[in-house]
Amino acid sequence: MKVGVVQFPGSNCDSDVFYVCREVLNQETIYLWHEEKTLHGCDFVILPGGFSYGDYLRPGAMAKLSPILTEIKNFAFQGGMVLGICNGFQVLTESGLLPGSLLKNENGRFICQWTSVRVENIKTPFTSLYRKWESLKMPIAHGEGRYFVDKNTLSSMEQEEQIVFRYDLGNPNGSMDFIAGVCNQKKNVLGLMPHPERCSESVLKGEDGLRLFQSVFSLSGHPLSRLA
């Protein structure tokens, strides 16, 4: 599988995602600069964490108008796999690829800590290697991660099983219904605030994020270097 990691000015988790895909999981991986007008044949596009355009105006607001987003929207519309982590999640909600929005944390602070996240839906290409209701240990690091969506959209998302991850030991940022990650109706676009790329190696004291990437890579039948 060919992976594209998008780089905006201000992205800062791009190398971590790139490292996990290429070095840990042995996938062909390239960087995609935000001004590019092609995805170079990538099968899986990841929008990493960071502070694209310095979070000016709103997190993800400027990034959604980057040339590469036009390509990503077309790609997603055709069923292409797109993952947004942290600021990448904010870019996906701003661009309308995912419902809702991310607001400043309820306690008004930047939160950087390990957190417990429950897998709500394993019938997505991103979570097929997890067990339903499994609790994962993943780090969060954000100032604006409070998920918000209007009540009508929320109930339709619940019906369509679009809520993929929920915080399960407390609600660190005050997200509506403990929501930590959501997907689109077609299940090919996922966004989450926790950082799976920061818990994909035992040296980092956690490997619960690895299966998210492996779930996607298992779709292509590519021999994975570290599949259990």
Added chain:
Amino acid sequence: MWRIKAEVKLKEGVLDVQGRAVEQVLRQEGYDVSGVRVGKMIEFITEKKMDLELLHEIGNKLLFNPVIETIEFFLEPVS
């Protein structure tokens, strides 16, 4: 020439943590205030007067996020 000001605020019912903090401090300083909201103001100049439709197009494209915010435009002539 016209100066256009766009006032963006979080929707009513959406918790504004900055507004809450500002309110707490104002009250701590002895001012009897409530309902504090912190928004932002975006200002720009145009040669011709823009119609509201075009302003809302700009607003929807970039200046505000209708999921969480409201926007209001104010126009004034500049000499």
